[in-house]
Amino acid sequence: MGKNILLILLCGLWMLSCQNEEEEIFDQAPEQRIRERLAEFSSQLTTPVHGWKMEYRPTNETGSHLVLLQFGTDGKVNLKTSLPGYEGGKVSSYRVGSSQLPELVFDTHTFFHELFELGRSTLGAEFEFFIERSSSEEIVLKSKSDYYPAATAARMVRADESDWQMLDRQVAYQSFLMGLPVFNTLTIGDQVYGATISPWLGILVLNPVVSGKTSGLLFSVPFKLVEGGMQVLGDHEAPGGLGIIPGGTKILKDEQGSWVQQVVDASSQELGQMEGSHQPPFGIASNALVGLSESPFAQYDQSVLAGLSDAEALKLLAELGSFHILVGGAGVFEQAVQPVFGLPGFIYCFFRWGTLDLADEQPPFSGFEMWFEGEELIRRYLLYALDESQLALSRIGFDFIGLHNFSEENYNTTLSFWSALASDGDRTFTVRYTGRVLYSNAIQFNFELVDGTDSANRILFECLYFL
Amino acid sequence: MLQNHKLSAVLVMLMLMLLGCKSDESVSFDPLPKQNDSNDPLDKYLYAEFQQTFNCMVRYRFVNRYVDDSKRVTPPDRSLVQPYMDFLKDHWVHPYLESGSGSETLIRKLFPAEIVLIGSPMYNLDGTVTLGTADAGVRITLTEVNDFDLENLNWKISQLHVMQHEFSHIIHQKYDLPDNYQKISEGDYTGSGWTIKDYSEMLRLGFVTPYASSDPNEDFAELVSNLLTLPESFFYERFLDINRNELGVLWAETDDGNADPEVVRGKLRIQEKYEAVQKYFKEVLDIDFEMLRTNTLARLFPPSVVSQEKELAASYQN
Numbered sequence: 001m002g003k004n005i006l007l008i009l010l011c012g013l014w015m016l017s018c019q020n021e022e023e024e025i026f027d028q029a030p031e032q033r034i035r036e037r038l039a040e041f042s043s044q045l046t047t048p049v050h051g052w053k054m055e056y057r058p059t060n061e062t063g064s065h066l067v068l069l070q071f072g073t074d075g076k077v078n079l080k081t082s083l084p085g086y087e088g089g090k091v092s093s094y095r096v097g098s099s100q101l102p103e104l105v106f107d108t109h110t111f112f113h114e115l116f117e118l119g120r121s122t123l124g125a126e127f128e129f130f131i132e133r134s135s136s137e138e139i140v141l142k143s144k145s146d147y148y149p150a151a152t153a154a155r156m157v158r159a160d161e162s163d164w165q166m167l168d169r170q171v172a173y174q175s176f177l178m179g180l181p182v183f184n185t186l187t188i189g190d191q192v193y194g195a196t197i198s199p200w201l202g203i204l205v206l207n208p209v210v211s212g213k214t215s216g217l218l219f220s221v222p223f224k225l226v227e228g229g230m231q232v233l234g235d236h237e238a239p240g241g242l243g244i245i246p247g248g249t250k251i252l253k254d255e256q257g258s259w260v261q262q263v264v265d266a267s268s269q270e271l272g273q274m275e276g277s278h279q280p281p282f283g284i285a286s287n288a289l290v291g292l293s294e295s296p297f298a299q300y301d302q303s304v305l306a307g308l309s310d311a312e313a314l315k316l317l318a319e320l321g322s323f324h325i326l327v328g329g330a331g332v333f334e335q336a337v338q339p340v341f342g343l344p345g346f347i348y349c350f351f352r353w354g355t356l357d358l359a360d361e362q363p364p365f366s367g368f369e370m371w372f373e374g375e376e377l378i379r380r381y382l383l384y385a386l387d388e389s390q391l392a393l394s395r396i397g398f399d400f401i402g403l404h405n406f407s408e409e410n411y412n413t414t415l416s417f418w419s420a421l422a423s424d425g426d427r428t429f430t431v432r433y434t435g436r437v438l439y440s441n442a443i444q445f446n447f448e449l450v451d452g453t454d455s456a457n458r459i460l461f462e463c464l465y466f467l
Numbered sequence: 468m469l470q471n472h473k474l475s476a477v478l479v480m481l482m483l484m485l486l487g488c489k490s491d492e493s494v495s496f497d498p499l500p501k502q503n504d505s506n507d508p509l510d511k512y513l514y515a516e517f518q519q520t521f522n523c524m525v526r527y528r529f530v531n532r533y534v535d536d537s538k539r540v541t542p543p544d545r546s547l548v549q550p551y552m553d554f555l556k557d558h559w560v561h562p563y564l565e566s567g568s569g570s571e572t573l574i575r576k577l578f579p580a581e582i583v584l585i586g587s588p589m590y591n592l593d594g595t596v597t598l599g600t601a602d603a604g605v606r607i608t609l610t611e612v613n614d615f616d617l618e619n620l621n622w623k624i625s626q627l628h629v630m631q632h633e634f635s636h637i638i639h640q641k642y643d644l645p646d647n648y649q650k651i652s653e654g655d656y657t658g659s660g661w662t663i664k665d666y667s668e669m670l671r672l673g674f675v676t677p678y679a680s681s682d683p684n685e686d687f688a689e690l691v692s693n694l695l696t697l698p699e700s701f702f703y704e705r706f707l708d709i710n711r712n713e714l715g716v717l718w719a720e721t722d723d724g725n726a727d728p729e730v731v732r733g734k735l736r737i738q739e740k741y742e743a744v745q746k747y748f749k750e751v752l753d754i755d756f757e758m759l760r761t762n763t764l765a766r767l768f769p770p771s772v773v774s775q776e777k778e779l780a781a782s783y784q785n
Contacts, residue, residue: 113587
């Protein structure tokens, strides 16, 4: 009997334990709440007309990149940054879901994955994010693979039209930087550095110059692109007690008179002005710079130049009179070259001169056009003008292909790579192609076309190529 | 009476247990939309060309459960997925479809249920890289899709080598290895020790690559995949070519041009394995392996690249 009572009591207790007396904190079941939360988040992502902007910084050791994202309701995202491959935007896909927490995953390859792969996937970048919090104005994401609570955060805020314009300016500047991996000198405060830039990592590797020589005391400084330059992120102390680079320092915008600044002048100013009237090829002339001491357009208002056709711009050039101008074109490198001596660097250039199609133009204006041809691209353009006594160049044609090795032995030495004669009916021209290795990763070459033996009648091209 | 009480108690408990089993919760484990429900042109293509035709799901979106936690990977660029799968179809599937009924039957029967595309290599925590995997005969994972370049013969060979290698695993997982295959190099399999071996040393032991020496399954997969991706003349000269000198003695040259009896032994072993593969394909799979090989290599090495095929194949393998 006692056993029966015990059994019944146990059954009773067991049944009581099945009763659900938990107080419901939420009105809805967890699954419903998750679904609604994700739907709300998806709506927040896709609503803004101009999308979202993010300053993405994978780690404290790297720089940050401005990223603009436009999420579509079809699971596609158009992502734009200033780095190669993303300047014009790139469509990838994303999904909003949940694992331990609601998450946003970029699930086909895009900018975040490029960073993720750097250093054999050791950099610490991320393409899977937990959604920390979100509103219609701000979304805060946290790296899914980092350990909490130290997980890297990425904050997105609503973008507006000016952000896209800002990014376009960064694209042009980044393009310039990508062709400029090594600086000769860079002066920050009182200290001079040799500097190497790594645009993807967003870092400058600095080598302090002591007693006229680089010291080898390398250290890196993260930066982000800002209007017209780079800005150092955080304070950084140079090794050897050589000073502190304070956060916020702006580089390439000051008036240090460094080589860096000179190059900036040649590219962003002269080329930039030409961009106004001649979009191709200067917009992406990343491998070409102009050895130009003075811009022929300097006296003109930018807005005037912007509306000119090619022919009008050439007329304008002709009116400017005599000057040496030189615009380098495109180059195709046979192989990737590291910015160190000892490795071979190859330049493969193909130039063709023909006639400029300005049939109705009369002297003094004469012209030619120049073609730059790489393996896959042909870009028209060289602008120039000659003074009235200059040659009437027409139907001059010559081609050359230059393939050269550069090494430390040639450093700062002028090399005669090539010379030849070209003729145009009764006239003979000497063409000379010389170059010299500058810095550890760049070569300047000069390209001269001389009328007979009169060196006064010449056209000189000075191009700076980065290997 | 006591028995009745006990029976009642047991019945009550059973009822409670049954009630406990009731579930009105739905749990979804697949974060991705079904390709057959998708309006995405890429999903529609994959559904029509692979799921409907070969009952194979092609996974190109990143889902971390497809890859071992110890590996770091990135997904493919979506613009490369369709060109890549077209390449795979043309260079891997079509030769099987064109090489007789047995060959067609095999590819349709053993077509992996899942192909997972990875854009990058698989970076392992120990610093090594994995180029592909085959899991339980149903899933093949292919890497470096983002390096897609049909002008790059080395990349094409590498991709097809991985595909043929992993598909070979599916074959032996279904039909076992050729009879006595593992006995040909018995005692010379080194497990993980293959990583410190070089090609010439392995040739002397009768393996076409160091990895082939890890175990008989890898040996089989490496042999088949090399036969189906290396130029015929190159494979012959490197792994099979044996001469007989004026005294009637077999000899073979090492890479530096010297005769080496151990190389003779190694090449004879590879010849024996090769013949075992041919016989196995014929008798077990009803496939003329030479026809399959000819059709496969013809796509990989069309006349336009024949002149460079040996050089490229050699650089790939080294």
